[in-house]
Amino acid sequence: MTTAVIIGTGNVARHLFDALKGAETVRVVQVLGRNPGELTYFGKYCETALIKEGMRYADIYIIAISDDAISTVSQSLDFNIGLVVHTSGSLPVSVLNTTCRKGVLYPLQTFSRDRDCNFREVPVCIEAEDPDDLLLLRNLAEGISDRVCELSFLKRRQLHLAAVFVNNFGNHLYYLAGQLLRDEALPFDMLQPLIEETAAKLGQMSPREAQTGPARRGDLKTMAVHRQLLEEGIYQTLYDLMSNSIQKTYAKNL
Amino acid sequence: MTTAVIIGTGNVARHLFDALKGAETVRVVQVLGRNPGELTYFGKYCETALIKEGMRYADIYIIAISDDAISTVSQSLDFNIGLVVHTSGSLPVSVLNTTCRKGVLYPLQTFSRDRDCNFREVPVCIEAEDPDDLLLLRNLAEGISDRVCELSFLKRRQLHLAAVFVNNFGNHLYYLAGQLLRDEALPFDMLQPLIEETAAKLGQMSPREAQTGPARRGDLKTMAVHRQLLEEGIYQTLYDLMSNSIQKTYAKNL
Numbered sequence: 001m002t003t004a005v006i007i008g009t010g011n012v013a014r015h016l017f018d019a020l021k022g023a024e025t026v027r028v029v030q031v032l033g034r035n036p037g038e039l040t041y042f043g044k045y046c047e048t049a050l051i052k053e054g055m056r057y058a059d060i061y062i063i064a065i066s067d068d069a070i071s072t073v074s075q076s077l078d079f080n081i082g083l084v085v086h087t088s089g090s091l092p093v094s095v096l097n098t099t100c101r102k103g104v105l106y107p108l109q110t111f112s113r114d115r116d117c118n119f120r121e122v123p124v125c126i127e128a129e130d131p132d133d134l135l136l137l138r139n140l141a142e143g144i145s146d147r148v149c150e151l152s153f154l155k156r157r158q159l160h161l162a163a164v165f166v167n168n169f170g171n172h173l174y175y176l177a178g179q180l181l182r183d184e185a186l187p188f189d190m191l192q193p194l195i196e197e198t199a200a201k202l203g204q205m206s207p208r209e210a211q212t213g214p215a216r217r218g219d220l221k222t223m224a225v226h227r228q229l230l231e232e233g234i235y236q237t238l239y240d241l242m243s244n245s246i247q248k249t250y251a252k253n254l
Numbered sequence: 255m256t257t258a259v260i261i262g263t264g265n266v267a268r269h270l271f272d273a274l275k276g277a278e279t280v281r282v283v284q285v286l287g288r289n290p291g292e293l294t295y296f297g298k299y300c301e302t303a304l305i306k307e308g309m310r311y312a313d314i315y316i317i318a319i320s321d322d323a324i325s326t327v328s329q330s331l332d333f334n335i336g337l338v339v340h341t342s343g344s345l346p347v348s349v350l351n352t353t354c355r356k357g358v359l360y361p362l363q364t365f366s367r368d369r370d371c372n373f374r375e376v377p378v379c380i381e382a383e384d385p386d387d388l389l390l391l392r393n394l395a396e397g398i399s400d401r402v403c404e405l406s407f408l409k410r411r412q413l414h415l416a417a418v419f420v421n422n423f424g425n426h427l428y429y430l431a432g433q434l435l436r437d438e439a440l441p442f443d444m445l446q447p448l449i450e451e452t453a454a455k456l457g458q459m460s461p462r463e464a465q466t467g468p469a470r471r472g473d474l475k476t477m478a479v480h481r482q483l484l485e486e487g488i489y490q491t492l493y494d495l496m497s498n499s500i501q502k503t504y505a506k507n508l
Contacts, residue, residue, distance in 0.1 A: 068473070068475075090479070108445075108447070109447055110448060110451055110455070110464075110466065112455055112458075112459070112464070114458065117451070121447050122447055123444045123447065147444075151440075155439075155440060157483070158434055158435070158437065158438040158483070159435065159438070159440055161434055161483055163445065163448055164467055164480065165427055165430055165431040165434065165492075166427060166431045166445055166449050166452065167448055167452045167466070167467065168466065168467030168470070168496070169492070169496040170424055170427050170428075170449070170452050170453075171452055171465050172461070172499060172500050172503075173419055173420060173423055173424050173427065174420055174424075174461040174464075175461035175462055175465065175503065177416040177419040178416075178461055180412055180415055180416040181412070181413065181416050183412065184409045184413070185409075186412065188460065190362060190377045190401075190403075190413065191416060192456060192457055193375050193376055194363055194417055194420060195420050195453045195456060196450075196457075197364055198364055198420060198421045198425055199424075199449045199453035199454075200450060201369055202428060202442075202449060203450075204366075204368065204369060206432070207425050207426070207428040207432055207442075208429055208432075210364075210366075210425050210428075211422070211425050211426065211429065212364065212421070212422065213421065213422030214418070214422075215422065219321070219322070221322075222344060225344070226415055226418065229415055230415070234495065234499045238419075238495060238496075238499075241488065241491060241495065242422070242426055245430070246422070249426075
Protein backbone atom coordinates (compact mmCIF):
# COMPACT_ATOMS: atom_id res chain seq x y z
CA MET A 1 0.00 0.00 0.00
CA THR A 2 1.43 3.36 -1.08
CA THR A 3 0.55 6.28 1.18
CA ALA A 4 0.05 9.80 -0.13
CA VAL A 5 -0.50 13.31 1.18
CA ILE A 6 -2.21 15.81 -1.12
CA ILE A 7 -1.29 19.49 -0.79
CA GLY A 8 -3.98 21.62 -2.43
CA THR A 9 -7.77 21.72 -2.58
CA GLY A 10 -8.57 22.99 -6.10
CA ASN A 11 -10.05 21.08 -9.05
CA VAL A 12 -6.93 19.03 -9.77
CA ALA A 13 -6.51 18.12 -6.09
CA ARG A 14 -10.18 17.22 -5.81
CA HIS A 15 -10.29 14.96 -8.87
CA LEU A 16 -6.96 13.34 -7.97
CA PHE A 17 -8.26 12.72 -4.47
CA ASP A 18 -11.50 11.19 -5.75
CA ALA A 19 -9.53 8.89 -8.05
CA LEU A 20 -7.00 7.94 -5.35
CA LYS A 21 -9.62 7.11 -2.76
CA GLY A 22 -11.04 4.56 -5.22
CA ALA A 23 -7.62 2.96 -5.83
CA GLU A 24 -6.85 -0.28 -4.01
CA THR A 25 -3.10 0.21 -3.89
CA VAL A 26 -3.05 3.76 -2.54
CA ARG A 27 -4.22 5.42 0.66
CA VAL A 28 -4.46 9.19 1.01
CA VAL A 29 -3.52 9.77 4.64
CA GLN A 30 -3.96 13.56 4.69
CA VAL A 31 -5.02 16.57 2.63
CA LEU A 32 -3.51 19.98 3.33
CA GLY A 33 -5.11 23.33 2.45
CA ARG A 34 -4.87 27.02 3.14
CA ASN A 35 -8.14 27.39 5.01
CA PRO A 36 -10.65 25.14 6.79
CA GLY A 37 -13.53 25.81 4.36
CA GLU A 38 -11.61 24.34 1.43
CA LEU A 39 -10.92 21.19 3.43
CA THR A 40 -14.55 20.32 4.25
CA TYR A 41 -15.06 17.95 1.33
CA PHE A 42 -11.83 16.04 1.97
CA GLY A 43 -12.51 15.87 5.70
CA LYS A 44 -15.41 13.52 5.06
CA TYR A 45 -12.96 10.87 3.89
CA CYS A 46 -9.57 11.45 5.50
CA GLU A 47 -7.55 13.55 7.88
CA THR A 48 -7.08 17.17 6.89
CA ALA A 49 -4.89 20.00 8.15
CA LEU A 50 -3.85 23.52 7.35
CA ILE A 51 -0.58 23.91 5.47
CA LYS A 52 1.05 25.65 8.41
CA GLU A 53 0.13 22.73 10.67
CA GLY A 54 2.17 19.55 10.68
CA MET A 55 2.23 16.97 7.93
CA ARG A 56 1.77 13.23 8.17
CA TYR A 57 4.45 10.92 6.87
CA ALA A 58 3.72 9.49 3.41
CA ASP A 59 5.51 7.75 0.55
CA ILE A 60 4.44 10.46 -1.90
CA TYR A 61 3.55 14.13 -1.36
CA ILE A 62 1.45 15.49 -4.24
CA ILE A 63 1.52 19.28 -4.59
CA ALA A 64 -1.58 20.00 -6.67
CA ILE A 65 -1.70 23.79 -6.68
CA SER A 66 -1.35 26.58 -9.25
CA ASP A 67 1.99 26.83 -11.09
CA ASP A 68 3.09 30.10 -9.55
CA ALA A 69 2.66 28.84 -5.97
CA ILE A 70 4.58 25.55 -6.29
CA SER A 71 8.02 26.94 -5.51
CA THR A 72 6.97 28.89 -2.41
CA VAL A 73 4.69 26.21 -0.98
CA SER A 74 7.21 23.43 -1.53
CA GLN A 75 9.80 25.48 0.32
CA SER A 76 7.48 26.19 3.24
CA LEU A 77 6.64 22.56 3.85
CA ASP A 78 8.67 20.45 6.19
CA PHE A 79 9.10 17.24 4.20
CA ASN A 80 11.32 14.90 6.18
CA ILE A 81 11.56 12.04 3.78
CA GLY A 82 9.53 10.77 0.83
CA LEU A 83 8.98 11.69 -2.80
CA VAL A 84 7.59 15.16 -3.54
CA VAL A 85 5.81 15.68 -6.87
CA HIS A 86 3.95 18.53 -8.55
CA THR A 87 1.13 18.23 -11.09
CA SER A 88 2.08 20.94 -13.57
CA GLY A 89 2.43 20.36 -17.31
CA SER A 90 4.75 23.26 -17.93
CA LEU A 91 7.26 23.30 -15.08
CA PRO A 92 10.41 21.22 -14.52
CA VAL A 93 11.00 19.02 -11.51
CA SER A 94 13.47 21.63 -10.27
CA VAL A 95 10.73 24.12 -9.44
CA LEU A 96 10.18 22.03 -6.32
CA ASN A 97 12.08 23.87 -3.63
CA THR A 98 12.99 21.02 -1.34
CA THR A 99 15.90 18.80 -0.46
CA CYS A 100 13.65 15.73 -0.81
CA ARG A 101 13.46 13.40 -3.81
CA LYS A 102 11.46 14.99 -6.62
CA GLY A 103 9.08 14.06 -9.41
CA VAL A 104 6.05 15.01 -11.49
CA LEU A 105 2.57 13.56 -11.81
CA TYR A 106 0.78 15.45 -14.58
CA PRO A 107 -2.79 14.43 -15.42
CA LEU A 108 -3.71 15.73 -18.88
CA GLN A 109 -7.33 16.80 -18.53
CA THR A 110 -9.48 19.84 -17.86
CA PHE A 111 -11.07 19.40 -14.46
CA SER A 112 -14.26 21.17 -13.44
CA ARG A 113 -15.71 21.28 -9.99
CA ASP A 114 -19.14 19.94 -10.88
CA ARG A 115 -18.25 17.40 -13.52
CA ASP A 116 -17.35 13.80 -12.87
CA CYS A 117 -14.27 12.52 -14.58
CA ASN A 118 -13.36 9.01 -15.64
CA PHE A 119 -9.81 9.17 -14.36
CA ARG A 120 -8.91 5.74 -15.79
CA GLU A 121 -8.98 7.34 -19.28
CA VAL A 122 -6.91 10.38 -18.30
CA PRO A 123 -3.30 10.23 -19.54
CA VAL A 124 -1.06 10.60 -16.49
CA CYS A 125 2.51 11.67 -17.28
CA ILE A 126 5.15 10.83 -14.72
CA GLU A 127 8.75 11.89 -14.22
CA ALA A 128 11.26 11.27 -11.43
CA GLU A 129 14.98 11.68 -10.99
CA ASP A 130 15.48 8.26 -9.44
CA PRO A 131 14.44 4.93 -11.07
CA ASP A 132 12.98 3.62 -7.79
CA ASP A 133 10.90 6.78 -7.46
CA LEU A 134 9.68 6.34 -11.00
CA LEU A 135 8.48 2.86 -10.09
CA LEU A 136 6.79 4.17 -6.94
CA LEU A 137 5.09 6.89 -8.96
CA ARG A 138 4.07 4.44 -11.67
CA ASN A 139 2.43 2.17 -9.11
CA LEU A 140 0.44 5.05 -7.71
CA ALA A 141 -0.51 6.36 -11.17
CA GLU A 142 -1.57 2.94 -12.43
CA GLY A 143 -3.88 2.68 -9.48
CA ILE A 144 -5.96 5.49 -10.96
CA SER A 145 -5.30 5.53 -14.72
CA ASP A 146 -4.88 3.06 -17.58
CA ARG A 147 -2.83 5.59 -19.52
CA VAL A 148 0.34 6.18 -17.52
CA CYS A 149 3.42 7.27 -19.44
CA GLU A 150 6.86 8.39 -18.51
CA LEU A 151 7.69 11.69 -20.17
CA SER A 152 10.73 13.95 -20.07
CA PHE A 153 10.21 17.61 -19.19
CA LEU A 154 10.62 18.66 -22.82
CA LYS A 155 7.96 16.24 -24.02
CA ARG A 156 5.61 17.08 -21.18
CA ARG A 157 5.97 20.79 -21.86
CA GLN A 158 5.19 20.24 -25.54
CA LEU A 159 2.15 18.14 -24.63
CA HIS A 160 0.96 20.93 -22.35
CA LEU A 161 1.41 23.44 -25.16
CA ALA A 162 -0.66 21.25 -27.50
CA ALA A 163 -3.27 21.06 -24.73
CA VAL A 164 -3.40 24.88 -24.64
CA PHE A 165 -4.24 24.82 -28.33
CA VAL A 166 -7.06 22.28 -28.14
CA ASN A 167 -8.47 23.29 -24.76
CA ASN A 168 -7.83 27.03 -24.21
CA PHE A 169 -7.98 28.07 -27.85
CA GLY A 170 -10.65 25.49 -28.73
CA ASN A 171 -12.84 26.85 -25.95
CA HIS A 172 -12.25 30.41 -27.12
CA LEU A 173 -13.37 29.39 -30.61
CA TYR A 174 -16.59 28.17 -29.01
CA TYR A 175 -16.91 31.52 -27.27
CA LEU A 176 -16.39 33.45 -30.53
CA ALA A 177 -18.93 31.24 -32.31
CA GLY A 178 -21.34 31.89 -29.44
CA GLN A 179 -20.98 35.63 -30.00
CA LEU A 180 -21.82 35.14 -33.69
CA LEU A 181 -25.01 33.35 -32.62
CA ARG A 182 -25.86 36.02 -30.09
CA ASP A 183 -25.76 38.64 -32.84
CA GLU A 184 -28.72 36.83 -34.43
CA ALA A 185 -30.43 35.92 -31.13
CA LEU A 186 -29.69 32.22 -31.64
CA PRO A 187 -29.07 30.02 -28.57
CA PHE A 188 -25.59 28.57 -28.05
CA ASP A 189 -26.85 25.05 -27.40
CA MET A 190 -27.73 24.68 -31.10
CA LEU A 191 -23.98 24.15 -31.64
CA GLN A 192 -23.54 21.59 -28.86
CA PRO A 193 -24.14 18.40 -30.91
CA LEU A 194 -21.78 19.67 -33.61
CA ILE A 195 -19.09 20.61 -31.08
CA GLU A 196 -19.28 17.21 -29.42
CA GLU A 197 -19.28 15.26 -32.68
CA THR A 198 -16.33 17.28 -34.04
CA ALA A 199 -14.40 16.16 -30.95
CA ALA A 200 -15.69 12.59 -30.79
CA LYS A 201 -15.02 11.69 -34.44
CA LEU A 202 -11.26 12.01 -33.81
CA GLY A 203 -11.52 8.74 -31.91
CA GLN A 204 -12.03 7.18 -35.35
CA MET A 205 -10.08 9.36 -37.80
CA SER A 206 -7.20 11.85 -37.79
CA PRO A 207 -7.86 15.63 -37.85
CA ARG A 208 -6.35 15.61 -41.32
CA GLU A 209 -8.98 13.16 -42.54
CA ALA A 210 -11.80 14.83 -40.61
CA GLN A 211 -11.29 18.30 -42.12
CA THR A 212 -14.22 19.67 -44.14
CA GLY A 213 -15.53 23.12 -45.10
CA PRO A 214 -14.96 25.84 -47.69
CA ALA A 215 -11.21 26.22 -47.04
CA ARG A 216 -10.67 22.46 -47.38
CA ARG A 217 -12.64 22.41 -50.64
CA GLY A 218 -10.98 25.58 -51.93
CA ASP A 219 -14.46 27.13 -52.23
CA LEU A 220 -13.37 30.76 -52.71
CA LYS A 221 -16.90 32.01 -53.33
CA THR A 222 -18.24 30.87 -49.94
CA MET A 223 -15.10 32.13 -48.21
CA ALA A 224 -15.57 35.59 -49.73
CA VAL A 225 -19.18 35.69 -48.50
CA HIS A 226 -18.09 34.59 -45.03
CA ARG A 227 -15.48 37.34 -44.80
CA GLN A 228 -18.09 39.94 -45.73
CA LEU A 229 -20.41 38.70 -43.01
CA LEU A 230 -17.74 38.90 -40.32
CA GLU A 231 -16.74 41.96 -38.36
CA GLU A 232 -13.27 43.34 -38.91
CA GLY A 233 -10.85 42.46 -36.12
CA ILE A 234 -10.51 39.08 -34.47
CA TYR A 235 -13.24 37.48 -36.58
CA GLN A 236 -11.87 38.35 -40.01
CA THR A 237 -8.25 37.90 -38.94
CA LEU A 238 -8.95 34.47 -37.48
CA TYR A 239 -11.03 33.48 -40.49
CA ASP A 240 -8.17 34.35 -42.87
CA LEU A 241 -5.48 32.80 -40.68
CA MET A 242 -7.29 29.49 -40.25
CA SER A 243 -8.54 29.30 -43.82
CA ASN A 244 -5.06 29.99 -45.22
CA SER A 245 -3.54 27.43 -42.88
CA ILE A 246 -6.11 24.80 -43.89
CA GLN A 247 -5.48 25.49 -47.57
CA LYS A 248 -1.70 25.24 -47.08
CA THR A 249 -2.07 21.99 -45.16
CA TYR A 250 -3.79 20.28 -48.04
CA ALA A 251 -1.77 21.92 -50.82
CA LYS A 252 1.45 20.65 -49.24
CA ASN A 253 1.06 16.92 -49.59
CA LEU A 254 -1.08 16.55 -52.69
CA MET B 255 -47.86 9.72 -44.26
CA THR B 256 -45.53 12.21 -45.95
CA THR B 257 -43.67 10.84 -48.96
CA ALA B 258 -40.18 11.98 -49.86
CA VAL B 259 -37.65 11.57 -52.66
CA ILE B 260 -33.98 12.11 -51.81
CA ILE B 261 -31.68 13.45 -54.52
CA GLY B 262 -28.07 12.77 -53.58
CA THR B 263 -26.05 9.90 -52.13
CA GLY B 264 -23.34 11.58 -50.01
CA ASN B 265 -22.98 11.71 -46.22
CA VAL B 266 -25.88 14.12 -45.65
CA ALA B 267 -28.18 12.11 -47.94
CA ARG B 268 -27.14 8.87 -46.27
CA HIS B 269 -27.72 10.06 -42.71
CA LEU B 270 -30.99 11.79 -43.64
CA PHE B 271 -32.14 8.61 -45.34
CA ASP B 272 -31.25 6.47 -42.33
CA ALA B 273 -33.17 8.83 -40.07
CA LEU B 274 -36.19 9.06 -42.38
CA LYS B 275 -36.51 5.30 -42.82
CA GLY B 276 -36.88 5.05 -39.06
CA ALA B 277 -39.60 7.72 -38.95
CA GLU B 278 -43.19 6.56 -38.66
CA THR B 279 -44.70 9.55 -40.40
CA VAL B 280 -42.45 9.60 -43.48
CA ARG B 281 -41.80 7.20 -46.32
CA VAL B 282 -38.83 7.66 -48.68
CA VAL B 283 -40.21 6.41 -52.00
CA GLN B 284 -37.06 6.88 -54.06
CA VAL B 285 -33.39 7.90 -53.93
CA LEU B 286 -31.74 9.44 -56.99
CA GLY B 287 -28.00 9.43 -57.69
CA ARG B 288 -25.49 10.05 -60.42
CA ASN B 289 -24.26 6.49 -60.80
CA PRO B 290 -25.45 2.98 -59.88
CA GLY B 291 -22.58 2.28 -57.43
CA GLU B 292 -23.59 5.12 -55.15
CA LEU B 293 -27.15 3.82 -55.02
CA THR B 294 -26.33 0.31 -53.78
CA TYR B 295 -26.84 1.08 -50.08
CA PHE B 296 -30.18 2.83 -50.63
CA GLY B 297 -31.38 0.09 -53.01
CA LYS B 298 -31.54 -2.35 -50.11
CA TYR B 299 -34.39 -0.33 -48.60
CA CYS B 300 -36.22 1.54 -51.35
CA GLU B 301 -36.49 2.22 -55.06
CA THR B 302 -33.49 3.97 -56.61
CA ALA B 303 -32.86 5.58 -59.98
CA LEU B 304 -30.29 7.65 -61.83
CA ILE B 305 -30.91 11.40 -61.87
CA LYS B 306 -31.45 11.38 -65.61
CA GLU B 307 -34.13 8.70 -65.24
CA GLY B 308 -37.63 9.58 -64.13
CA MET B 309 -38.67 10.63 -60.65
CA ARG B 310 -41.46 9.31 -58.49
CA TYR B 311 -44.10 11.65 -57.22
CA ALA B 312 -43.56 12.76 -53.60
CA ASP B 313 -44.75 15.43 -51.18
CA ILE B 314 -41.18 16.60 -50.58
CA TYR B 315 -38.06 16.42 -52.75
CA ILE B 316 -34.87 16.72 -50.71
CA ILE B 317 -31.82 17.82 -52.69
CA ALA B 318 -28.93 16.74 -50.45
CA ILE B 319 -25.90 17.51 -52.60
CA SER B 320 -22.92 19.88 -52.50
CA ASP B 321 -23.70 23.62 -52.52
CA ASP B 322 -22.26 24.30 -55.94
CA ALA B 323 -24.38 21.62 -57.66
CA ILE B 324 -27.78 22.59 -56.23
CA SER B 325 -28.68 25.16 -58.87
CA THR B 326 -27.80 22.96 -61.85
CA VAL B 327 -29.30 19.76 -60.50
CA SER B 328 -32.53 21.43 -59.40
CA GLN B 329 -32.90 22.85 -62.90
CA SER B 330 -32.27 19.51 -64.58
CA LEU B 331 -34.92 17.69 -62.59
CA ASP B 332 -38.46 17.47 -63.83
CA PHE B 333 -40.44 18.24 -60.66
CA ASN B 334 -44.11 18.33 -61.57
CA ILE B 335 -45.58 19.25 -58.26
CA GLY B 336 -44.49 19.09 -54.63
CA LEU B 337 -42.13 20.94 -52.33
CA VAL B 338 -38.44 21.06 -53.30
CA VAL B 339 -35.90 21.69 -50.53
CA HIS B 340 -32.12 21.84 -50.28
CA THR B 341 -30.00 21.03 -47.22
CA SER B 342 -27.42 23.82 -47.36
CA GLY B 343 -26.65 26.12 -44.44
CA SER B 344 -25.28 28.95 -46.51
CA LEU B 345 -27.58 29.27 -49.55
CA PRO B 346 -30.97 30.97 -49.89
CA VAL B 347 -34.12 29.20 -51.01
CA SER B 348 -33.76 30.99 -54.33
CA VAL B 349 -30.76 28.92 -55.37
CA LEU B 350 -33.29 26.22 -56.22
CA ASN B 351 -33.80 26.57 -59.94
CA THR B 352 -37.36 25.33 -60.29
CA THR B 353 -40.90 26.61 -60.71
CA CYS B 354 -42.02 24.38 -57.83
CA ARG B 355 -42.63 25.45 -54.24
CA LYS B 356 -39.33 25.82 -52.40
CA GLY B 357 -37.84 25.38 -48.97
CA VAL B 358 -34.81 24.41 -46.89
CA LEU B 359 -34.10 21.53 -44.52
CA TYR B 360 -30.68 22.17 -42.94
CA PRO B 361 -29.39 19.61 -40.42
CA LEU B 362 -26.63 21.18 -38.33
CA GLN B 363 -24.12 18.37 -37.87
CA THR B 364 -20.90 16.98 -39.33
CA PHE B 365 -21.75 13.67 -40.95
CA SER B 366 -19.16 10.96 -41.52
CA ARG B 367 -19.64 7.87 -43.59
CA ASP B 368 -18.66 5.39 -40.89
CA ARG B 369 -20.09 7.04 -37.82
CA ASP B 370 -23.60 6.57 -36.53
CA CYS B 371 -25.52 9.69 -35.68
CA ASN B 372 -28.34 10.24 -33.21
CA PHE B 373 -30.44 12.33 -35.53
CA ARG B 374 -33.03 13.09 -32.85
CA GLU B 375 -30.44 15.41 -31.23
CA VAL B 376 -29.45 17.14 -34.46
CA PRO B 377 -30.89 20.67 -34.81
CA VAL B 378 -32.86 20.74 -38.06
CA CYS B 379 -33.50 24.23 -39.43
CA ILE B 380 -36.43 24.65 -41.77
CA GLU B 381 -37.59 27.42 -44.07
CA ALA B 382 -40.35 27.65 -46.68
CA GLU B 383 -42.05 30.41 -48.60
CA ASP B 384 -45.56 29.14 -47.92
CA PRO B 385 -47.04 28.51 -44.42
CA ASP B 386 -48.56 25.17 -45.50
CA ASP B 387 -45.18 24.06 -46.80
CA LEU B 388 -43.60 25.07 -43.52
CA LEU B 389 -46.06 22.81 -41.73
CA LEU B 390 -45.37 19.95 -44.15
CA LEU B 391 -41.63 20.40 -43.62
CA ARG B 392 -42.04 20.64 -39.86
CA ASN B 393 -43.96 17.35 -39.79
CA LEU B 394 -41.24 15.61 -41.76
CA ALA B 395 -38.45 17.16 -39.66
CA GLU B 396 -40.13 16.31 -36.36
CA GLY B 397 -40.30 12.72 -37.52
CA ILE B 398 -36.49 12.57 -37.30
CA SER B 399 -35.40 15.28 -34.82
CA ASP B 400 -36.46 16.69 -31.47
CA ARG B 401 -34.78 20.00 -32.29
CA VAL B 402 -36.63 21.46 -35.26
CA CYS B 403 -36.60 25.23 -35.64
CA GLU B 404 -37.78 27.65 -38.25
CA LEU B 405 -34.97 29.98 -39.27
CA SER B 406 -34.76 32.81 -41.77
CA PHE B 407 -31.97 32.71 -44.34
CA LEU B 408 -30.00 35.37 -42.47
CA LYS B 409 -30.12 33.45 -39.21
CA ARG B 410 -29.35 30.13 -40.89
CA ARG B 411 -26.36 31.64 -42.67
CA GLN B 412 -25.03 33.04 -39.40
CA LEU B 413 -25.51 29.66 -37.72
CA HIS B 414 -23.58 28.04 -40.55
CA LEU B 415 -20.78 30.57 -40.14
CA ALA B 416 -20.60 29.81 -36.40
CA ALA B 417 -20.49 26.13 -37.34
CA VAL B 418 -17.46 26.83 -39.56
CA PHE B 419 -15.70 28.30 -36.53
CA VAL B 420 -16.37 25.39 -34.17
CA ASN B 421 -16.14 22.55 -36.69
CA ASN B 422 -13.73 23.57 -39.48
CA PHE B 423 -11.48 25.79 -37.37
CA GLY B 424 -11.85 23.64 -34.26
CA ASN B 425 -10.72 20.62 -36.25
CA HIS B 426 -7.79 22.56 -37.68
CA LEU B 427 -6.73 23.47 -34.14
CA TYR B 428 -6.69 19.73 -33.40
CA TYR B 429 -4.53 19.24 -36.49
CA LEU B 430 -2.07 21.96 -35.43
CA ALA B 431 -1.88 20.50 -31.92
CA GLY B 432 -1.25 17.10 -33.49
CA GLN B 433 1.73 18.54 -35.37
CA LEU B 434 3.13 19.91 -32.10
CA LEU B 435 2.91 16.40 -30.65
CA ARG B 436 4.48 14.85 -33.73
CA ASP B 437 7.53 17.11 -33.27
CA GLU B 438 8.14 15.32 -29.97
CA ALA B 439 7.07 11.86 -31.18
CA LEU B 440 3.98 11.91 -28.97
CA PRO B 441 0.81 10.11 -30.15
CA PHE B 442 -2.24 12.23 -30.99
CA ASP B 443 -4.61 10.08 -28.96
CA MET B 444 -3.10 11.45 -25.74
CA LEU B 445 -5.17 14.56 -26.43
CA GLN B 446 -8.45 12.73 -27.14
CA PRO B 447 -9.90 12.74 -23.57
CA LEU B 448 -9.06 16.44 -23.22
CA ILE B 449 -10.59 17.29 -26.60
CA GLU B 450 -13.80 15.42 -25.76
CA GLU B 451 -14.11 16.87 -22.27
CA THR B 452 -13.48 20.43 -23.56
CA ALA B 453 -16.47 19.90 -25.86
CA ALA B 454 -18.68 18.00 -23.43
CA LYS B 455 -18.39 20.43 -20.51
CA LEU B 456 -20.22 23.09 -22.56
CA GLY B 457 -23.35 21.06 -21.96
CA GLN B 458 -23.05 22.29 -18.36
CA MET B 459 -21.42 25.72 -18.56
CA SER B 460 -20.88 28.53 -21.07
CA PRO B 461 -17.57 28.90 -22.96
CA ARG B 462 -17.05 32.10 -21.00
CA GLU B 463 -17.22 30.18 -17.71
CA ALA B 464 -15.20 27.25 -19.06
CA GLN B 465 -12.18 29.29 -20.15
CA THR B 466 -8.90 28.46 -18.40
CA GLY B 467 -5.21 28.76 -19.23
CA PRO B 468 -2.39 31.31 -19.11
CA ALA B 469 -4.19 33.96 -21.20
CA ARG B 470 -7.28 33.72 -18.98
CA ARG B 471 -5.12 34.07 -15.84
CA GLY B 472 -3.00 36.82 -17.37
CA ASP B 473 0.06 34.64 -16.74
CA LEU B 474 2.54 36.56 -18.90
CA LYS B 475 5.51 34.43 -17.88
CA THR B 476 4.02 31.18 -19.17
CA MET B 477 2.80 32.91 -22.31
CA ALA B 478 6.31 34.20 -23.04
CA VAL B 479 7.74 30.69 -22.67
CA HIS B 480 5.03 29.28 -24.94
CA ARG B 481 5.79 31.82 -27.66
CA GLN B 482 9.48 30.91 -27.52
CA LEU B 483 8.67 27.23 -27.92
CA LEU B 484 6.49 27.81 -30.98
CA GLU B 485 7.68 28.14 -34.55
CA GLU B 486 7.24 31.49 -36.23
CA GLY B 487 4.32 31.57 -38.65
CA ILE B 488 0.88 30.13 -38.01
CA TYR B 489 1.77 28.84 -34.53
CA GLN B 490 3.04 32.10 -33.06
CA THR B 491 0.48 34.20 -34.93
CA LEU B 492 -2.39 32.04 -33.75
CA TYR B 493 -1.02 31.94 -30.21
CA ASP B 494 -0.87 35.75 -30.06
CA LEU B 495 -4.24 36.24 -31.74
CA MET B 496 -6.11 33.83 -29.47
CA SER B 497 -4.31 34.88 -26.30
CA ASN B 498 -4.98 38.58 -26.97
CA SER B 499 -8.60 37.85 -27.76
CA ILE B 500 -9.02 35.83 -24.56
CA GLN B 501 -7.41 38.60 -22.50
CA LYS B 502 -9.69 41.20 -24.12
CA THR B 503 -12.75 39.08 -23.49
CA TYR B 504 -12.16 39.03 -19.77
CA ALA B 505 -10.84 42.57 -19.47
CA LYS B 506 -14.04 43.88 -21.06
CA ASN B 507 -16.65 42.93 -18.51
CA LEU B 508 -14.75 42.94 -15.25
